[in-house]
Amino acid sequence: MAYQFKKFASIRSCIFFISFLINFNLSAQNKFTLSGSVKDKKSGESLIGASIRLEETKINAVTNGYGFYSITIPQGNYTVSINYAGYRTDSKKINLDNNIQLVIELEPISTLLDEVVVSTKRKNENIAKPLMGVEKLNMKDLNNLPVLLGEKDVLKSIQLLPGIKSAGDGNSGFYVRGGGADQNLILLDEAPVYNASHLLGFFSTFNSDAIKDVTLYKGGMPAQYGGRLSSVVDIKMKDGNNKDYDVSGGLGLISSRINIEGPIVKDNGSFIISARRSYADMFLKLSHDSIMRNNTLYFYDLNAKANYKLGKKDRLFLSGYFGRDVLGFGNSFGTDWGNLTGTLRWNHIVNNKIFSNTSLIYSDYSYKIQIKSGTDNFKITSQIQDINLKQDFDFYINNNNKIKFGANIIHHTVAPGTITADASSNIQSSEVQKRYSYESAVYVSHELTVNNNLNIVYGLRMSNLSAVGPGNFYQYDQSGNAIDTIHYNKGQTVASYWNLEPRFSASYQLNEISSIKFSYNRNIQNLHLLTNSTTSTPTDLWLPSTNNIKPEIADQVSLGYYKNFKEGQFEFSVETYYKWIQNQIDYRNGADLQANDNVESELLYGSGRAYGIEFYLKKKFGKFNGWVGYTLSRTEKRFAEINNGNYFPAKQDQTHNISLVGIYKLNERWTLSGTWVYNTGNAVTFPSGKYHVNGQTVFLYTERNGYRMPAYHRLDLAATWESPRNKNRKYQSSWTYGLYNAYGRENAYIIQFKDDPNDPTKTVAEQTSLFRFVPSITWNFKF
Amino acid sequence: MKKYFNITFLIIITFTACKKIINVDLNNAPSQVVIEGIVTNSSTAQVNITKSVTFSSSNTFPAVTGATVTITDNLNNKFILTEKTPGNYSNSSLTGVPGRTYSLSVTAGGINYTATSTMPQQVNLDTLLLDQIPFGNKYITIVQPQYTDPKGFGNYYSFIETINNTVNPKIFVWDDRFNDGGISTRPLIQSDSTIKTGDTVKVEMRCIDKNIYTYFTSLADLQQNATTPANPTSNISGGCLGYFSAHTSQRKKVLIP
Structure with a gap:
């Protein structure tokens, strides 16, 4: 208790420190506040990250996640110019003699050929911002990039950015700066998505039609985010057109999509419904084989959102996602799995300087497996469920000081496995104990402009995880045998972990077009994914920290240099990072993770480190745009029980990683694009000998991940044709033709070692590769 | 369950997957002793001792001959296993009894390997x-x-x-x-x-x-x-591969x- 009090005391002193730093300008000059929001003129969608600049000054503001901005400046006449990529720049003259509210609507630029008017000041905004390790995905580019089977996918496209690695050929899973695939916090309208993939990893759960904005933080996470070690992928759904009804959709090889949006009350409320279903199973139905016909395999997902303005100061948002994968073999085996999320948000403008958002968030991931064999008929279910209450404030004190603060509390319920059997079954109904916990956090973050050259953001997040009863909790000895069982009653605290997560980043502008940035941050992860499979399987199990499992901790420092040249046409950056990771999890040999009450006895705990350097050169405007990314990195782990306690490379340790992306606007109709990726093969464990046991050849392993898969490289191409625009008709359509792995590289997916089928006295290595020359065609429409 | 997912995976990749034999440059681990010892309630106790070979060698595993092999039960009955064929040690008078714990001792190349295993009660x-x-x-x-x-x-x-x-x-x-x-x-x-x-x-x-x-x-x-x-965790101590099972x-x- 005393310890907790001390932590609170330190938070309090920190707030004092912040208020001390804030320069409340008490000079005689009258100051007024200009606030409001920025929107798309055609659809009324609020624009995130739009820039508002007062031309007479150096003052610049950026809209927040809901399109809100606020600037406080001395009385006077100003020219306000508003910029947002892909929109025509607007400028307005104002006479600021009282507090003004200004809603700005920007007109989208219909084609890339339009002269893109972007002020030089705006072009160099990336230089001054103290944020580093942040990437924004342009949803327009996404439509033009080639992807496997033409199924555009935000999670696959972010893999083309430096520092981000793919979890495998055609896979939507990814690793950020050496962190595991489970260390990415993937948020859809603030709700965490636990299993972000369909069809065992080949497609992500995000239907890009419904997505407005994707921001990825790979380092220097702002204090409002927490819960995962390596990255935050903040995905925001579209609000829906509040001016006019829109229907759009598409037909592809894998799935078809439909998207409907429109006003509930014109300018005051709108809705969007976006649905997608795959039809791989339709091909199975065409099979001549009656058994194949009885197999099922498909996924679907549904995004829906509605918002309504309750007045000038209040707006409500209700958004949800529901997706499911279904797979079955005749009537002997059936399974389905998926996520369900729901977010209710209330935006409230407290006054022209304080913006508040309150969210109630529900998130659920579950799977069900039905097995029928002889008289046995039973099902296995598993679920993780979160209820999260969150309050955030943005406080725009003055032009040099901005504060974000807030708090949240999540209640996690994890049901690792419940078996429900028919009375006729020999299998018995049983349940692995449910686990309950509360995860809470308070944070404060201060963005401070020290002078024209130096900007800093620093903050502190204090997080807690409390594992609570009811349930039996075990203590294990060194070799994983249970030595003690303690029963806890409902609500009783089993273990409680307090952690302070300092976050700091600073940018120092060397001149108009170049800067250096530094950041340090500590992240804590209290939910741990247990999986011993290569692909993302539906049976992935998440467990919260308990008396045995400690919170995972990552400390990261990074340093970067940024330069823009050719009038801001080119952006260059180099970032280097070093990460220390504690309390990582691995498994004992022969670990059984499924429906095992003693699963914690199967775990090993160790540490890790990751470091690297990332180069990025991007051409932002013009007929031809794209980027080159190169990462040189190392990721290692250490466990006392593995590799004699020495560091060994993590699976995702790829020394070199290159990506090239090019998009070329040939003319009004045609856009061509290509991507090329290259990376060092993943670290793997291969045999270093063999022996005979149990009547068979068994391979002998010496060091963990001591070998490398062959290098991976691939070229993808796409061409998009857009129908000629007709001012009188709303109808538009486009065709996208793609070719995945255009030169047919046989990339090794797995390498298996086995007895030579042709000569039993020998053993051989057999390589399996997946996708070569995969063509695709997609038709999109809008009316 | 996992195999169902593996099969699904195979269905997904069937259209495009291709397999080929490749050459992989593998390290050659030093040869290790492999002990496979079995005591059952229905047949003669057997202990096979071989050595591991490199990956590129043929699948013939050299026998470890001249080892001293004994099995003792928890009632202190001691059985010496003799080498019938190279690397194959047995004793026809040792038939296991459910419930008893058996201790294996093997001395080969100057190194002593030991293990114990308890034969569970038989389930019909x-x-x-x-x-x-x-x-x-x-x-x-x-x-x-x-x-x-x-x-x-x-x-x-x-x-x-x-x-x-x-x-x-x-x-x-x-x-x-x-x-x-x-x-x-x-x-x-x-x-x-x-x-x-x-x-x-x-x-x-x-x-x-x-x-x-x-x-x-x-x-x-x-x-x-x-x-x-x-490598599966062996129940035999002394630094070898394999297992000793009373079943x-x-x-x-x-x-x-």
Whole structure:
């Protein structure tokens, strides 16, 4: 208790420190506040990250996640110019003699050929911002990039950015700066998505039609985010057109999509419904084989959102996602799995300087497996469920000081496995104990402009995880045998972990077009994914920290240099990072993770480190745009029980990683694009000998991940044709033709070692590769 | 369950996957001693001692000859196993008794290796049932050994399936976590099963101890191409590969109609 009090005391002193730093300008000059929001003129969608600049000054503001901005400046006449990529720049003259509210609507630029008017000041905004390790995905580019089977996918496209690695050929899973695939916090309208993939990893759960904005933080996470070690992928759904009804959709090889949006009350409320279903199973139905016909395999997902303005100061948002994968073999085996999320948000403008958002968030991931064999008929279910209450404030004190603060509390319920059997079954109904916990956090973050050259953001997040009863909790000895069982009653605290997560980043502008940035941050992860499979399987199990499992901790420092040249046409950056990771999890040999009450006895705990350097050169405007990314990195782990306690490379340790992306606007109709990726093969464990046991050849392993898969490289191409625009008709359509792995590289997916089928006295290595020359065609429409 | 997902995975990749034999430059680990020792309640105790070889060698594993091999039970009955053929040590007067703990001692090349294993009480294999299930794109015949698990967790089973005198290399090993004290008819499922009408299928059921269960689960993981393969944890100390198991053994056979 005393310890907790001390932590609170330190938070309090920190707030004092912040208020001390804030320069409340008490000079005689009258100051007024200009606030409001920025929107798309055609659809009324609020624009995130739009820039508002007062031309007479150096003052610049950026809209927040809901399109809100606020600037406080001395009385006077100003020219306000508003910029947002892909929109025509607007400028307005104002006479600021009282507090003004200004809603700005920007007109989208219909084609890339339009002269893109972007002020030089705006072009160099990336230089001054103290944020580093942040990437924004342009949803327009996404439509033009080639992807496997033409199924555009935000999670696959972010893999083309430096520092981000793919979890495998055609896979939507990814690793950020050496962190595991489970260390990415993937948020859809603030709700965490636990299993972000369909069809065992080949497609992500995000239907890009419904997505407005994707921001990825790979380092220097702002204090409002927490819960995962390596990255935050903040995905925001579209609000829906509040001016006019829109229907759009598409037909592809894998799935078809439909998207409907429109006003509930014109300018005051709108809705969007976006649905997608795959039809791989339709091909199975065409099979001549009656058994194949009885197999099922498909996924679907549904995004829906509605918002309504309750007045000038209040707006409500209700958004949800529901997706499911279904797979079955005749009537002997059936399974389905998926996520369900729901977010209710209330935006409230407290006054022209304080913006508040309150969210109630529900998130659920579950799977069900039905097995029928002889008289046995039973099902296995598993679920993780979160209820999260969150309050955030943005406080725009003055032009040099901005504060974000807030708090949240999540209640996690994890049901690792419940078996429900028919009375006729020999299998018995049983349940692995449910686990309950509360995860809470308070944070404060201060963005401070020290002078024209130096900007800093620093903050502190204090997080807690409390594992609570009811349930039996075990203590294990060194070799994983249970030595003690303690029963806890409902609500009783089993273990409680307090952690302070300092976050700091600073940018120092060397001149108009170049800067250096530094950041340090500590992240804590209290939910741990247990999986011993290569692909993302539906049976992935998440467990919260308990008396045995400690919170995972990552400390990261990074340093970067940024330069823009050719009038801001080119952006260059180099970032280097070093990460220390504690309390990582691995498994004992022969670990059984499924429906095992003693699963914690199967775990090993160790540490890790990751470091690297990332180069990025991007051409932002013009007929031809794209980027080159190169990462040189190392990721290692250490466990006392593995590799004699020495560091060994993590699976995702790829020394070199290159990506090239090019998009070329040939003319009004045609856009061509290509991507090329290259990376060092993943670290793997291969045999270093063999022996005979149990009547068979068994391979002998010496060091963990001591070998490398062959290098991976691939070229993808796409061409998009857009129908000629007709001012009188709303109808538009486009065709996208793609070719995945255009030169047919046989990339090794797995390498298996086995007895030579042709000569039993020998053993051989057999390589399996997946996708070569995969063509695709997609038709999109809008009316 | 995992195998269902593996099969699904195969369906997904069938259209495009391609396989080829490649050359991989592998390290040559120094040769290690491999001990496989078995005491059963129905046959002669056997200990095989061999050595591991490099990956590129042929599949002939050199025998370790001239070792001193003894097995002692918890009643202090000591049995010396003699070398009948190179590397193969046995003693026909040692037949195991359920409930007893056996200790193995092997001295080879100046190194002493020791292990213990307790033979569980025998659980009767009542019968072998047959069924056909759809799997991927075909129906496969499955054999279901039926037995009644004794009340109380901690029973471990292993099954060896022999189809027309050819041992099925697939490892079937499980515990009583899901049906403690109940009748089990859990099938022996192999996706590329070749069982057809007219075949004779023999099944050996073994009641094994926990260490051996863990050993064979790890070995089964290796068969299924585990993500990060590792040598199964041996219950033999002294630094060698292999295992020492005291288990019950019971066989039944069935003719596929």
